[in-house]
Amino acid sequence: MISALFLSCAWGLNFELPVSVRTRSPAAPAWAAQYKVSWDLAVPYVSTLQSTPLKYRYDAWQDTENGRQKFTRDGVETTIEKLGQEREDSLQYQIYPRVDKLDCRTDDIGGGAGPTAQAQRRLLQTGPSNAAKLGLILPDLTESRWLYNGSTLLQEGRHANKRAESWVWRVTNDEGYGEYHNTYTFYVDKDGAPLRLNMWGVNLYTGGHFDLYVADYYDYKVGKIDDQEFDVPSFCPEKPEPDSSNGRFHKNMGGLARMRSLLPNAHYGDEEYDVFVLRHGRRHRSAEEYEGRRQVFQENKLKVLEWNGRSDAHKLDINHFADWTQEEFEALMLPNKGRERPSLGNIPFDNARVKLHKPTVAKHMLPSYVDWRGTPADSPVKDQAACGSCWAFGSVASVEAAYFRETGKQLLLSEQHMIDCAWDAGNTGCMGGFQPLAFNWMADVLQLATEEAYPYEGVTNFCKKNITDKVTFKKFSQVWVNATDSLTQEEAVMEAIYTKGPMTVSVNAEGEDWRFYKSGVYNNTRCSPKLKALDHAVVVSGYGETADGQKYWIVKNTWSANWGEKGYIRISRDPAYDCGIATQAIYNDIELAD
Numbered sequence: 384m385i386s387a388l389f390l391s392c393a394w395g396l397n398f399e400l401p402v403s404v405r406t407r408s409p410a411a412p413a414w415a416a417q418y419k420v421s422w423d424l425a426v427p428y429v430s431t432l433q434s435t436p437l438k439y440r441y442d443a444w445q446d447t448e449n450g451r452q453k454f455t456r457d458g459v460e461t462t463i464e465k466l467g468q469e470r471e472d473s474l475q476y477q478i479y480p481r482v483d484k485l486d487c488r489t490d491d492i493g494g495g496a497g498p499t500a501q502a503q504r505r506l507l508q509t510g511p512s513n514a515a516k517l518g519l520i521l522p523d524l525t526e527s528r529w530l531y532n533g534s535t536l537l538q539e540g541r542h543a544n545k546r547a548e549s550w551v552w553r554v555t556n557d558e559g560y561g562e563y564h565n566t567y568t569f570y571v572d573k574d575g576a577p578l579r580l581n582m583w584g585v586n587l588y589t590g591g592h593f594d595l596y597v598a599d600y601y602d603y604k605v606g607k608i609d610d611q612e613f614d615v616p617s618f619c620p621e622k623p624e625p626d627s628s629n630g631r632f633h634k635n636m637g638g639l640a641r642m643r644s645l646l647p648n649a650h651y652g653d654e655e656y657d658v659f660v661l662r663h664g665r666r667h668r669s670a671e672e673y674e675g676r677r678q679v680f681q682e683n684k685l686k687v688l689e690w691n692g693r694s695d696a697h698k699l700d701i702n703h704f705a706d707w708t709q710e711e712f713e714a715l716m717l718p719n720k721g722r723e724r725p726s727l728g729n730i731p732f733d734n735a736r737v738k739l740h741k742p743t744v745a746k747h748m749l750p751s752y753v754d755w756r757g758t759p760a761d762s763p764v765k766d767q768a769a770c771g772s773c774w775a776f777g778s779v780a781s782v783e784a785a786y787f788r789e790t791g792k793q794l795l796l797s798e799q800h801m802i803d804c805a806w807d808a809g810n811t812g813c814m815g816g817f818q819p820l821a822f823n824w825m826a827d828v829l830q831l832a833t834e835e836a837y838p839y840e841g842v843t844n845f846c847k848k849n850i851t852d853k854v855t856f857k858k859f860s861q862v863w864v865n866a867t868d869s870l871t872q873e874e875a876v877m878e879a880i881y882t883k884g885p886m887t888v889s890v891n892a893e894g895e896d897w898r899f900y901k902s903g904v905y906n907n908t909r910c911s912p913k914l915k916a917l918d919h920a921v922v923v924s925g926y927g928e929t930a931d932g933q934k935y936w937i938v939k940n941t942w943s944a945n946w947g948e949k950g951y952i953r954i955s956r957d958p959a960y961d962c963g964i965a966t967q968a969i970y971n972d973i974e975l976a977d
């Protein structure tokens with residue numbers, strides 16, 4: 384409490400101060416009840432990896448007095464929140480790009496399940512102030528964790544050579560479980576306008592992992608905000624849409640959207656969970672949300688340890704999904720769950736765009752081990768991040784393999800191009816899609832941008848037309864692998880992998896142990912190989928057999944190389960327990976344009 388007292392009556396009370404703190408600190412600025420502010424958020428490290436620097440522009444309007452908030456990213460994606468009298472009238476509108484125009488979804492701010500939604504519901508009912516209910520756009524420097532650190536001259540960037548007062552918040556742990564030091568420095572000019580937030584650690588805005596992030600603020604304007612600024616576009620539904628098993632929206636997405644929204648606030652306390660929090664970029668807006676997530680984390684951890692203790696089969700890992708509830712996981716990572724998928728029964732084979740694979744190698748000639756990992760046919764493990772775009776990753780990997788067959792070269796191609804542009808074929812950007820529909824789109828447009836020309840963003844954006852570097856096709860078709868008179872479905876897929884290379888398949892991934900898979904041959908007797916259970920797109924990169932005779936598929940996921948066996952999973956090749964790996968295998972047959 385000493386430091387809280389220090390900050391609330393800062394001038395001159397030197398005898399109360401912890402020794403490390405400088406004397407004569409000015410009062411921490413409290414942000415106005417109504418303001419507008421803009422900032423550029425940069426991730427300097429990314430510039431060392433790719434030629435396009437990662438930089439986002441945010442504009443935000445905070446009207447605490449009237450319970451309204453709005454922010455836009457790069458002038459495109461917009462979120463508007465309005466508090467109502469009743470919890471049910473407190474709504475969040477998300478306006479997002481759909482090919483060349485904007486679309487909108489409406490969510491109940493306190494709707495959905497999981498700790499974020501629960502804590503939000505509680506805040507809406509009992510929250511002390513609109514500021515707490517809405518969340519903050521600028522961090523609350525009057526909180527005791529922020530310590531005054533003197534006046535300094537800013538170095539590089541937009542505010543170079545400006546004099547600034549600085550406040551520092553340190554989160555440090557160097558005992559026991561992995562060492563971490565997060566340091567946040569907030570700079571304010573002499574008139575109290577925000578200048579910069581330097582984040583060495585978890586990104587407080589986006590929840591990104593430990594790195595250096597810099598937010599440079601500008602255009603801070605205090606005063607009444609025009610009502611029009613909070614007008615909701617007429618194409619936004621008035622009420623949240625009901626959850627529909629075959630629809631675009633999962634009820635729970637509201638809460639998850641909030642997990643990703645601007646919440647420069649965080650809570651810490653449980654040493655073990657905090658290591659996870661810092662490694663994986665989580666932040667919590669209230670102590671209740673923190674506690675809820677901590678519990679989910681501890682429960683999942685126990686399940687993982689318990690399974691690893693008793694099972695001789697695959698091992699599980701306390702990985703980056705460990706503080707999500709199953710419902711949240713499905714809403715975000717498996718948006719295709721329950722949707723009707725194109726199948727052999729309802730896709731027309733027309734020999735130009737859609738074909739059936741013709742095996743060329745007899746069963747007794749099939750090798751017992753085929754592994755395309757690490758070859759140019761099998762592109763590196765990618766990361767779909769928090770976007771339901773597995774369908775685009777699976778499809779692009781298949782096209783990359785086809786490109787290799789044609790040219791003998793590896794070329795990484797763009798998932799973002801499909802995410803942004805393939806809506807008319809029936810896909811829904813970060814909210815899910817299917818490989819056959821993505822391939823229909825490819826057959827229509829006969830081109831795909833390179834990854835370099837159209838890099839991954841992890842959010843749905845407008846469809847870019849002026850692509851500088853792309854592959855163009857004279858012919859593009861999808862080829863389905865099916866059982867024949869002499870090959871079972873599994874054998875047909877093995878033959879196709881041997882003769883054609885990696886290809887996209889789908890899998891029933893809702894099992895918790897899939898989410899936490901670490902190593903070994905995955906043998907989940909409860910997952911279903913049936914077509915209607917398939918809810919996640921992946922790539923099959925080979926097959927093999929362990930020394931003790933367990934037959935498996937080698938499958939590449941797109942949840943980063945931190946998941947599973949360096950991003951891959953080996954799944955039982957037993958047709959009853961293969962989770963559908965052999966059920967819907969598709970590769971591409973292409974002819975490149977000159």
Ligand SMILES: *[C@@H]1O[C@H](CO)[C@@H](O)[C@H](O)[C@H]1NC(C)=O
Pocket residue numbers: 532533535549551566567568
């Ligand atoms: C705090 O101020 C000192 C002295 O100016 C400086 O060396 C240090 O880098 C500052 N700390 C942070 C985290 O900005």
Ligand SMILES: *[C@@H]1O[C@H](CO)[C@@H](O)[C@H](O)[C@H]1NC(C)=O
Pocket residue numbers: 847848849851
């Ligand atoms: C492509 O178009 C977008 C807007 O549609 C524009 O912002 C961008 O600068 C253009 N890029 C090139 C290389 O012309």
Ligand SMILES: *[C@@H]1O[C@H](CO)[C@@H](O)[C@H](O)[C@H]1NC(C)=O
Pocket residue numbers: 727739865866867
């Ligand atoms: C796929 O294989 C199954 C099982 O052999 C067969 O019933 C079905 O007719 C085949 N489909 C096509 C399109 O050949």
Ligand SMILES: *[C@@H]1O[C@H](CO)[C@@H](O)[C@H](O)[C@H]1NC(C)=O
Pocket residue numbers: 696904906908933934955960
């Ligand atoms: C997978 O589980 C089933 C059912 O428990 C068992 O019969 C089978 O032997 C297991 N397979 C492997 C490879 O462990």
